Amino acid sequence: MGKADTKTKEFWRNNEHFADLFNTVLFGGQQVLRAEELQEKDSDLSASVPARSRSDYVKMLAKASDVVKKQSFGIEFSIFTLQNQSRIDYSMPVRELADSALIYLGECRAISERNRARREGIPFDELFSIGRDDRIHAVISLTVYYGERPWDGPRSLRGMMADMPAALEKIVPDYPLNLVEVRSSDQYAFSNPDVATLFALIRSIYRKDVNARVLRRVSADMAMTVGEIVKSEKIVTLARKSRKGGEINMCQALDEMMQDSKEDGIRQGMKEGVSKGKLEAYKDLVRKKLAKGKTAEQIAEELEEQADKIFEIIAMLQGETA
Numbered sequence: 146m147g148k149a150d151t152k153t154k155e156f157w158r159n160n161e162h163f164a165d166l167f168n169t170v171l172f173g174g175q176q177v178l179r180a181e182e183l184q185e186k187d188s189d190l191s192a193s194v195p196a197r198s199r200s201d202y203v204k205m206l207a208k209a210s211d212v213v214k215k216q217s218f219g220i221e222f223s224i225f226t227l228q229n230q231s232r233i234d235y236s237m238p239v240r241e242l243a244d245s246a247l248i249y250l251g252e253c254r255a256i257s258e259r260n261r262a263r264r265e266g267i268p269f270d271e272l273f274s275i276g277r278d279d280r281i282h283a284v285i286s287l288t289v290y291y292g293e294r295p296w297d298g299p300r301s302l303r304g305m306m307a308d309m310p311a312a313l314e315k316i317v318p319d320y321p322l323n324l325v326e327v328r329s330s331d332q333y334a335f336s337n338p339d340v341a342t343l344f345a346l347i348r349s350i351y352r353k354d355v356n357a358r359v360l361r362r363v364s365a366d367m368a369m370t371v372g373e374i375v376k377s378e379k380i381v382t383l384a385r386k387s388r389k390g391g392e393i394n395m396c397q398a399l400d401e402m403m404q405d406s407k408e409d410g411i412r413q414g415m416k417e418g419v420s421k422g423k424l425e426a427y428k429d430l431v432r433k434k435l436a437k438g439k440t441a442e443q444i445a446e447e448l449e450e451q452a453d454k455i456f457e458i459i460a461m462l463q464g465e466t467a
């Protein structure tokens with residue numbers, strides 16, 4: 146995700162944001178995670194892989210999670226991992242499974258090293274020295290998908306598997322993918338205002354709802370995060386121009402984004418041989434620019450089109466009014 150990945154990692158490293166996301170999406174609003182009790186955990190799991198097995202591929206898997214935290218429940222703790230995803234990854238269930246497996250592997254290695262250091266006489270093989278009463282900690286994973294397209298990838302390990310006989314389906318283990326699509330997240334009532342705003346802003350932008358109230362007053366930092374996620378240079382530039390701690394109105398930025406998108410589509414249509422529908426839209430755009438007093442040359446420059454084609458459109462418009 147590039148810069149967007151950096152901004153989203155920063156956002157979710159905030160314990161209040163992280164706790165509200167998991168509590169709302171996975172636990173139905175129950176306050177299972179508590180911000181004041183969450184602790185950061187190293188997300189680089191490459192040390193969990195035996196040195197002789199550390200191929201580039203395995204090391205890549207070892208860094209799958211963007212944010213990893215743990216929380217104690219009584220005398221023991223559980224581990225929570227978050228993965229930011231800007232595009233559809235059809236291998237996501239396997240990635241999440243591998244990520245969790247590496248965390249479990251790391252715990253087994255840590256227990257083994259502790260037992261061997263204590264010389265407790267616990268039998269061990271080439272990799273592990275695990276006692277009967279030793280325990281590893283549960284890993285709960287969540288993927289946040291920020292893309293505009295609906296997620297059509299598998300939502301479980303079974304969803305990636307080829308057809309198999311019914312007898313095998315009963316015994317082959319599955320691994321569900323916990324995933325939330327920001328684009329269609331209206332059903333979630335987040336308690337944290339920052340989390341609620343982040344989701345609402347992205348939904349409004351994808352739905353091109355320029356009148357959404359949430360767009361009217363947005364902190365510069367939030368606008369920067371959203372701009373990176375939706376890949377809008379206009380929003381990012383607007384956020385940079387705002388003074389630190391200030392607020393911006395994103396309605397105009399979204400309106401300009403929509404206008405740019407419309408003009409891009411029209412320009413592409415002219416290059417490919419404009420269909421009747423696109424031609425009408427193009428004529429309408431030229432008509433509006435003429436009404437603002439712009440010359441054919443100025444319109445051609447703004448639309449990155451040859452002037453003679455703009456003159457052709459203007460001639461069409463004049464013919465319609467004659």
